[in-house]
Amino acid sequence: xxxxxxxxxxxxxxxxxxxxxxxxxxxxxxxxxxxxxxxxxxxxxxxxxxxxxxxxxxxxxxxxxxxxxxxxxxxxxxxxxxxxxxxxxxxxxxxxxxxxxxxxxxxxxxxxxxxxxxxxxxxxxxxxxxxxxxxxxxxxxxxxxxxxxxxxxxxxxxxxxxxxxxxxxxxxxxxxxxxxxxxxxxxxxxxxxxxxxxxxxxxxxxxxxxxxxxxxxxxxxxxxxxxxxxxxxxxxxxxxxxxxxxxxxxxxxxxxxxxxxxxxxxxxxxxxxxxxxxxxxxxxxxxxxxxxxxxxxxxxxxxxxxxxxxxxxxxxxxxxxxxxxxxxxxxxxxxxxxxxxxxxxxxxxxxxxxxxxxxxxxxxxxxxxxxxxxxxxxxxxxxxxxxxxxxxxxxxxxxxxxxxxxxxxxxxxxxxxxxxxxxxxxxxxxxxxxxxxxxxxxxxxxxxxxxxxxxxxxxxxxxxxxxxx
Amino acid sequence: xxxxxxxxxxxxxxxxxxxxxxxxxxxxxxxxxxxxxxxxxxxxxxxxxxxxxxxxxxxxxxxxxxxxxxxxxxxxxxxxxxxxxxxxxxxxxxxxxxxxxxxxxxxxxxxxxxxxxxxxxxxxxxxxxxxxxxxxxxxxxxxxxxxxxxxxxxxxxxxxxxxxxxxxxxxxxxxxxxxxxxxxxxxxxxxxxxxxxxx
Numbered sequence: 196x197x198x199x200x201x202x203x204x205x206x207x208x209x210x211x212x213x214x215x216x217x218x219x220x221x222x223x224x225x226x227x228x229x230x231x232x233x234x235x236x237x238x239x240x241x242x243x244x245x246x247x248x249x250x251x252x253x254x255x256x257x258x259x260x261x262x263x264x265x266x267x268x269x270x271x272x273x274x275x276x277x278x279x280x281x282x283x284x285x286x287x288x289x290x291x292x293x294x295x296x297x298x299x300x301x302x303x304x305x306x307x308x309x310x311x312x313x314x315x316x317x318x319x320x321x322x323x324x325x326x327x328x329x330x331x332x333x334x335x336x337x338x339x340x341x342x343x344x345x346x347x348x349x350x351x352x353x354x355x356x357x358x359x360x361x362x363x364x365x366x367x368x369x370x371x372x373x374x375x376x377x378x379x380x381x382x383x384x385x386x387x388x389x390x391x392x393x394x395x396x397x398x399x400x401x402x403x404x405x406x407x408x409x410x411x412x413x414x415x416x417x418x419x420x421x422x423x424x425x426x427x428x429x430x431x432x433x434x435x436x437x438x439x440x441x442x443x444x445x446x447x448x449x450x451x452x453x454x455x456x457x458x459x460x461x462x463x464x465x466x467x468x469x470x471x472x473x474x475x476x477x478x479x480x481x482x483x484x485x486x487x488x489x490x491x492x493x494x495x496x497x498x499x500x501x502x503x504x505x506x507x508x509x510x511x512x513x514x515x516x517x518x519x520x521x522x523x524x525x526x527x528x529x530x531x532x533x534x535x536x537x538x539x540x541x542x543x544x545x546x547x548x549x550x551x552x553x554x555x556x557x558x559x560x561x562x563x564x565x566x567x568x569x570x571x572x573x574x575x576x577x578x579x580x581x582x583x584x585x586x587x588x589x590x591x592x593x594x595x596x597x598x599x600x601x602x603x604x605x606x607x608x609x610x611x612x613x614x615x616x617x618x619x620x621x622x623x624x625x626x627x628x629x630x631x632x633x634x635x636x637x638x639x640x641x642x643x644x645x646x647x648x649x650x651x652x653x654x655x656x657x658x659x660x661x662x663x664x
Numbered sequence: 665x666x667x668x669x670x671x672x673x674x675x676x677x678x679x680x681x682x683x684x685x686x687x688x689x690x691x692x693x694x695x696x697x698x699x700x701x702x703x704x705x706x707x708x709x710x711x712x713x714x715x716x717x718x719x720x721x722x723x724x725x726x727x728x729x730x731x732x733x734x735x736x737x738x739x740x741x742x743x744x745x746x747x748x749x750x751x752x753x754x755x756x757x758x759x760x761x762x763x764x765x766x767x768x769x770x771x772x773x774x775x776x777x778x779x780x781x782x783x784x785x786x787x788x789x790x791x792x793x794x795x796x797x798x799x800x801x802x803x804x805x806x807x808x809x810x811x812x813x814x815x816x817x818x819x820x821x822x823x824x825x826x827x828x829x830x831x832x833x834x835x836x837x838x839x840x841x842x843x844x845x846x847x848x849x850x851x852x853x854x855x856x857x858x859x860x861x862x863x
Contacts, residue, residue, distance in 0.1 A: 357850075610691045
């Protein structure tokens with residue numbers, strides 16, 4: 196080995212959080228922020244109680260209610276008794292262990308990955324974990340953020356650390372300029388289609404290149420959010436002026452002299468020019484167009500202008516079989532034009548695309564138009580604050596006048612743990628992140644799309660981009 | 665956690681790739697606040713199908729699930745591991761597991777074994793031609809043995825040791841509390857805190 200090797204951004208953040216390192220053992224990594232929600236935490240708190248342990252750092256822990264909560268009648272008790280018990284269990288646990296919680300009805304309540312950035316509590320160079328695989332969202336700030344299981348939730352609650360083996364490093368380079376109507380959602384769907392749902396397995400992805408640098412923070416969050424759909428536990432983007440501008444002035448952003456100290460550190464958070472990536476992927480932003488999934492995993496996607504692929508077009512036997520079973524489930528035939536597919540329900544929301552910019556861009560398309568007959572559209576803001584912001588801009592009226600439903604904040608139809616579900620056989624165009632069988636309701640069929648495609652599809656009643664209107 | 669040294673049992677061939685955690689256990693089953701009772705949600709969407717492998721008489725009682733590539737993709741729900749364990753599985757074999765699922769399984773004592781795809785195919789064929797085939801998964805030697813075959817698999821020494829001793833990660837980390845204390849003393853003070861609540 197020659198001289199000192201350059202480091203990647205992720206390696207720098209990793210190195211700055213190593214509490215203990217020993218040969219043949221995972222590194223013990225310090226966790227700066229632990230986000231929790233009602234679904235993956237009850238058994239972890241139970242574990243603490245059983246062993247007489249406390250939450251080591253309640254002031255680095257934050258809970259919100261999101262997965263289970265209804266998006267209608269939020270001032271009434273939760274109707275589903277099992278959901279209600281789970282939410283009440285979270286409230287009890289937070290009270291007992293001194294953890295801050297934003298409950299239904301609170302202005303800061305919302306999807307955990309929307310709430311962190313909006314409070315300014317997600318910052319560059321941090322380690323952030325949550326019992327939710329879309330924790331990778333926070334990587335948009337140059338944080339090392341990833342989903343964990345309930346055993347790990349308990350571990351972080353008890354010790355504020357996690358034993359982890361360092362993943363390999365992958366660079367996804369996106370150069371060029373996106374055409375109008377093409378969004379960061381289309382970039383990430385194209386990346387996943389290129390490398391498949393297992394392509395990022397064992398890696399941390401760093402998204403780089405001129406097309407990424409031009410994106411807003413919210414657009415960057417959409418990309419990092421779906422790193423897990425490419426198989427990578429974490430995805431991140433080097434912080435820059437756009438990042439600093441977004442954080443500045445938020446409730447938990449550093450203030451005064453602290454801001455200067457933080458900024459100095461944040462500015463050094465980028466991969467060295469000689470940093471080595473174990474794998475590199477290249478994408479040309481100029482060539483991208485709106486992307487949509489046709490199958491039952493997020494890697495089964497094509498440009499919206501194309502057709503459902505024929506299973507025999509896949510050389511790999513596993514992929515061919517997967518395509519056959521996906522087409523059966525989706526009730527689609529190879530060769531069908533994507534734009535001819537009729538949609539029953541459009542879902543605009545989720546931690547992928549439930550932020551204010553997403554609602555603004557969809558509303559701009561919806562304005563003065565109507566949701567097609569036979570199609571319904573559900574608009575679910577990512578947080579109570581996003582909802583209020585949208586209402587102050589009159590976006591709620593745009594959606595309502597178009598015939599869409601305007602709801603309260605939560606995960607909602609992304610995973611259908613609350614009453615917002617597809618019926619068997621129903622087909623959705625969804626701005627969420629997973630098109631798995633039954634994900635949005637038993638027997639439901641999901642096509643993943645960007646907010647722009649969602650809006651155009653609602654108006655046309657078939658999969659469409661704004662250019663088709 | 666129960667020690668895992670060696671396990672012998674029958675296999676269940678799940679010839680599907682990309683079995684995500686929503687298939688292993690759908691979200692509607694995640695509302696329980698306990699760690700047990702998740703077996704009824706295991707592969708719930710497929711359990712109504714009499715042709716589904718878990719419904720076939722010859723595979724009842726199998727404890728080793730042999731699955732297609734990319735098993736456990738998607739959500740971080742550890743309920744997927746609990747559902748498999750509650751049902752009675754001790755081992756899952758596949759040619760590739762999603763990272764979070766694999767981490768969860770090895771924390772919770774469900775051994776996930778990575779095989780080359782051709783060995784998965786051979787094992788599927790062996791089980792299908794004789795469902796009573798006994799498969800021995802031995803962590804000490806890091807091998808899987810059935811009929812006349814013996815296949816080695818990789819697992820890092822640390823995880824193997826932890827599983828064989830049945831050790832709980834939290835207890836191991838708490839041995840280093842002094843190092844965590846030391847790390848915290850040096851943390852930058854601008855790093856955000858969730859308390860007190862600021863607006």
